[in-house]
Amino acid sequence: MNNMEIxxxxxxxxxxxxxxxxxxxxxxxxxxxxxxxxxxxSYYRSKSRETCLIYQETKSSYVYMLxxxxxxxxxxxxxxxxxxxxxxxxxAVVCKQTxxxxxLSPKHGNIDLGFYFRFSGLKIDNFLFxxxxxxxxxxxxxxxKIINKYxxxxxxxxxxxxxxxxxxxxxxxxxxxxxxxxxxxNVNSGQLLWKFERIxxxxxxxxxxxxxxxxxxxxxxxxxxxxxxxSGIEDLELNYNFIATGEHKVxxxxxxxxxxxxxxxxxxxxxxxxxFDQIIEIEGMIPIGKNNLYxxxxxxxxxxxxxTMYIYNL
Numbered sequence: 001m002n003n004m005e006i007x008x009x010x011x012x013x014x015x016x017x018x019x020x021x022x023x024x025x026x027x028x029x030x031x032x033x034x035x036x037x038x039x040x041x042s043y044y045r046s047k048s049r050e051t052c053l054i055y056q057e058t059k060s061s062y063v064y065m066l067x068x069x070x071x072x073x074x075x076x077x078x079x080x081x082x083x084x085x086x087x088x089x090x091x092a093v094v095c096k097q098t099x100x101x102x103x104l105s106p107k108h109g110n111i112d113l114g115f116y117f118r119f120s121g122l123k124i125d126n127f128l129f130x131x132x133x134x135x136x137x138x139x140x141x142x143x144x145k146i147i148n149k150y151x152x153x154x155x156x157x158x159x160x161x162x163x164x165x166x167x168x169x170x171x172x173x174x175x176x177x178x179x180x181x182x183x184x185x186n187v188n189s190g191q192l193l194w195k196f197e198r199i200x201x202x203x204x205x206x207x208x209x210x211x212x213x214x215x216x217x218x219x220x221x222x223x224x225x226x227x228x229x230x231s232g233i234e235d236l237e238l239n240y241n242f243i244a245t246g247e248h249k250v251x252x253x254x255x256x257x258x259x260x261x262x263x264x265x266x267x268x269x270x271x272x273x274x275x276f277d278q279i280i281e282i283e284g285m286i287p288i289g290k291n292n293l294y295x296x297x298x299x300x301x302x303x304x305x306x307x308t309m310y311i312y313n314l
Contacts, residue, residue, distance in 0.1 A: 005311040011043035013303050016053040017068045034297050049086045056081050067106050075104050083119045115144045121166030131162040156192045194225030205250035212248045231274035251295045258286045282310050
């Protein structure tokens with residue numbers, strides 16, 4: 001692999017305004033045009049949007065916000081960003097003292113929003129979503145109450161439970177079930193739009209679903225559930241002993257498929273053709289989750305479980 005760079009003592013990574021943000025205990029990492037380090041004593045998690053990023057250190061009750069100009073703002077309080085979600089001017093985070101969401105914003109500061117809803121999905125416009133086994137609850141941010149719920153068993157004759165939260169795009173809920181299938185539900189009408197069997201993990205990119213199982217990469221029309229494109233990946237196990245047990249991420253040029261074992265391995269797939277490009281191997285393992293791999297300006301950033309970040313030029 002050409003021009004590989006290794007940086008140690010990196011606890012977490014994220015993306016803000018076309019810059020990789022690396023949370024690190026190392027004070028001597030050089031800043032570049034597309035890479036910025038943030039020195040921390042420990043790291044819990046971070047969440048990012050177009051205009052700002054929030055993060056917390058381990059066992060900390062306050063929240064730091066990093067703006068597009070790299071201004072660092074500290075919000076004092078008894079906060080948790082675990083259930084944080086985006087609002088127009090910042091993030092809504094839970095205040096454990098008041099048991100309500102607070103808006104943290106570079107423009108408005110800290111504002112108590114006066115409500116709380118246990119949140120396990122992605123927000124659509126003015127709605128939040130939660131799940132309980134095979135029930136979905138829809139919460140209106142405008143009305144500050146639950147306005148609807150769907151029981152998959154009673155209403156759609158689906159007995160499987162919901163796992164891994166709820167994905168949403170436009171007016172659709174995209175839901176992964178315990179048997180590996182996914183369903184799409186119209187959030188306004190409650191209509192079951194389609195069901196796709198045995199899909200495995202999936203990612204939504206430009207209104208298209210990319211799923212990866214142990215046998216196939218499927219590209220699925222989000223409106224109809226129809227297969228647009230499919231490619232078999234059985235040869236990855238035969239030729240490279242690679243099994244797609246980890247997450248995958250989709251970008252314009254590539255699809256990156258991760259494993260969940262040791263050593264950490266990433267299969268690079270050309271997105272347009274779904275053809276194999278190369279396989280990358282790193283020390284340690286890649287932790288489960290989507291926040292350990294980013295692709296920016298032809299560089300692949302990968303963080304392993306040993307707090308080491310690898311940077312590859314593709």
